[in-house]
Structures are given as C-alpha cells and as structure tokens.
Amino acid sequence: MIIGWGVLSLIGYLKKDGIYKNYSIDVKKTPYFVLVLDGIHDKIYPWSKELPDLLPDGTKPQNQESVIASTEMTDEENVAGQTETVMQDTETAAAKPKKFIQVDDSYFDDAVFIGDSRTVGLHDYGGLDHSDFFATVGMNIYDLWKDAFCEVNGKKVTLEEALKAKQYKKVYFQIGINEMGRGTLDGFMNEYQNAVEKFKTLQPDAVIYVQAIMHVTQKKSDSDPIFNNPGIDARNQRIQQLADGVRVFYIDVNEVVCDDQGGLKQELTFDNLHLYGSKYNIWVDFLKTKGIGTE
CATH class of the missing domain: 3.40.50.1110 (SGNH hydrolase)
Structure with missing residues (x-):
C-alpha cells in the first residue's frame, strides 16, 4: 500500500504542471497523491491528455467531461454557424436583384x-x-x-x-x-x-x-x-x-x-x-x- 501511495505521489508530482495544473494543494500539508485522487474523482486519469488552460468560452475546465462536452458543443456551434452563414450567403446570392x-x-x-x-x-x-x-x-x-x-x-x-x-x-x-x-x-x-x-x-x-x-x-x-x-x-x-x-x-x-x-x-x-x-x-x-x- 505504501508503495502504491508512493507511486501515486510520484505521478502527482510529475504531472502537477500538466494534467493536474488546474488543481492546487498545499504541499506542506497535502501529499501529491491527492492530486491523482482528485483527478480520478473528476475523471481525469494519469493517462489522460493535458487539459487546456482555458475552455473555448474563456472559462477554466473543471474536469475532463466538461472539456469534452464544451469542445463538442463548440464544434457543433461552429458547424451550425458556418452552415447558417453559407445558407445566408446562398440566399443573398439567389435573391440578388x-x-x-x-x-x-x-x-x-x-x-x-x-x-x-x-x-x-x-x-x-x-x-x-x-x-x-x-x-x-x-x-x-x-x-x-x-x-x-x-x-x-x-x-x-x-x-x-x-x-x-x-x-x-x-x-x-x-x-x-x-x-x-x-x-x-x-x-x-x-x-x-x-x-x-x-x-x-x-x-x-x-x-x-x-x-x-x-x-x-x-x-x-x-x-x-x-x-x-x-x-x-x-x-x-x-x-x-x-x-x-x-x-x-x-x-x-x-x-x-x-x-x-x-x-x-x-x-x-x-x-x-x-x-x-x-x-x-x-x-x-x-x-x-x-x-x-x-x-
């Protein structure tokens, strides 16, 4: 068990500026393995990709699901926006006097x-x-x-x-x-x-x-x-x-x-x-x- 906590602490320390950079702990009171546990709670695992500093809407991500959902939503909105623009351009061209x-x-x-x-x-x-x-x-x-x-x-x-x-x-x-x-x-x-x-x-x-x-x-x-x-x-x-x-x-x-x-x-x-x-x-x-x- 001690070895396990040690491994988690090492992972937390190595990735504190990576996938766990949006989490904060007081290293004097809290060991680094807490970063890993907090991340797992938020469905951010040691093998997860690094989170962006900010989401597309300008806010900080809270967990991996929020990043995925926000990114997917943004992509859908972008596609919808692009489609609407194309449709408007087509209608404008078709309606050109x-x-x-x-x-x-x-x-x-x-x-x-x-x-x-x-x-x-x-x-x-x-x-x-x-x-x-x-x-x-x-x-x-x-x-x-x-x-x-x-x-x-x-x-x-x-x-x-x-x-x-x-x-x-x-x-x-x-x-x-x-x-x-x-x-x-x-x-x-x-x-x-x-x-x-x-x-x-x-x-x-x-x-x-x-x-x-x-x-x-x-x-x-x-x-x-x-x-x-x-x-x-x-x-x-x-x-x-x-x-x-x-x-x-x-x-x-x-x-x-x-x-x-x-x-x-x-x-x-x-x-x-x-x-x-x-x-x-x-x-x-x-x-x-x-x-x-x-x-």
Whole structure:
C-alpha cells in the first residue's frame, strides 16, 4: 500500500504542471497523491491528455467531461454557424436583384406568352416564331385555368396541362382588359396573384414577366365608363406590386405606345384597343430592352 501511495505521489508530482495544473494543494500539508485522487474523482486519469488552460468560452475546465462536452458543443456551434452563414450567403446570392438588359430574338426561344386577344396579335404579327403562345380572344383571369384553349401536340388542353407538358425559362403574362367592368379590383387581383403563384409552381425555373395592361386611346378613355385608362391604371398599380425584381418582373409597354396624355396613340390602333398588325414590332422592340441580367 505504501508503495502504491508512493507511486501515486510520484505521478502527482510529475504531472502537477500538466494534467493536474488546474488543481492546487498545499504541499506542506497535502501529499501529491491527492492530486491523482482528485483527478480520478473528476475523471481525469494519469493517462489522460493535458487539459487546456482555458475552455473555448474563456472559462477554466473543471474536469475532463466538461472539456469534452464544451469542445463538442463548440464544434457543433461552429458547424451550425458556418452552415447558417453559407445558407445566408446562398440566399443573398439567389435573391440578388437583377437588372434589365438589351437582348436579341433568341432570348425568346424558351419563352411562353400567355394572355388575351392582344397577345394573340403579338403571336400573329410579332415575329416571335420560336416562342410558344397560349392566348385566345376574350380570355380573362376568371376562365384562365378552366378553358382548354392551349394547343399542345395538335390537341386543345387547359393552361395547367400545357405548362406541365413543357418547361420554359420565361413566362410573359398580359391579361386584364376583358375584366374591366366585371367584379371588383380586389377580386381581379386575387385571381391574378393566384395565377402568378401557379406559374411559379408549374414553371420553377422561369422568370415571370407580369405585363401592364395596355391603355386604350384617350378618346375612348374619355367616353367609355368601363374601358378607360384610370381603371386600367388602378389594375396596373396593383399588378406592379407583385414584382420582386428577382423572380417576378413588371414591365409596362405603355411607355412606348402612349401619347403625352397617357392614351394609346391613335395612329397605332384600328379600334382604340388593339394595335395594327404592322405596329406589333414596337411591342417586340420594347420586350428586347427588358431581358434579365445580373449585376
């Protein structure tokens, strides 16, 4: 037994500045083997590795378990922190605002245009022969998902079926003139926003252009209680609010087809509502200034 105490005392003495350096004894009153016993109590054994002076949180370790637990916790926190930083950086990059750039005809090769008779005119006279068009005369937001007006492989299908059949990089949407005088602005916007959300789901890789409703001529606006520009502007202001500059973009063709009073230029239209076939190039040229690029 005496030999055993002697061995423990020798270990305590040799490692008093090592694994037992955080313990203190009065060598005049207490033998060194007490260091070993105290260490064993704290699960610090003679063969344990040397403890650090301070834990990562700046405190002194009390025993081996506290060191391990603290170190493991710190590692987990570091990993979590690094993961969170990476996720934040990724989200920031993904949400980085994009800007409009000039593009050529090929930009529209992977685009689909959805809308009413005005979009039909864009299809017939715009020269965008490589784009797909799902549009029909009289289409409105309330019937958008009900009617089978889209032609896919020679068959008429609903818009949802058409958008499930093929993936696009751009979705151009203009609708709203046929809803004038029908329902309420809030009701219209509720259906419109639902449509945009559905586009996001059905076309996850596409940017979505919500196009302003084209104005009517000032002459018609002044005389028509239903089809007038103040009513159109009220809708356009709400449509614009759906744009986030990252996935959804608002573009307003009225910038290039309206006169100083804000009405559709008389020389561009045959019925105060629709463009002449020869004037759709103005719309197309406008679209070419609204390609999407990154900073």
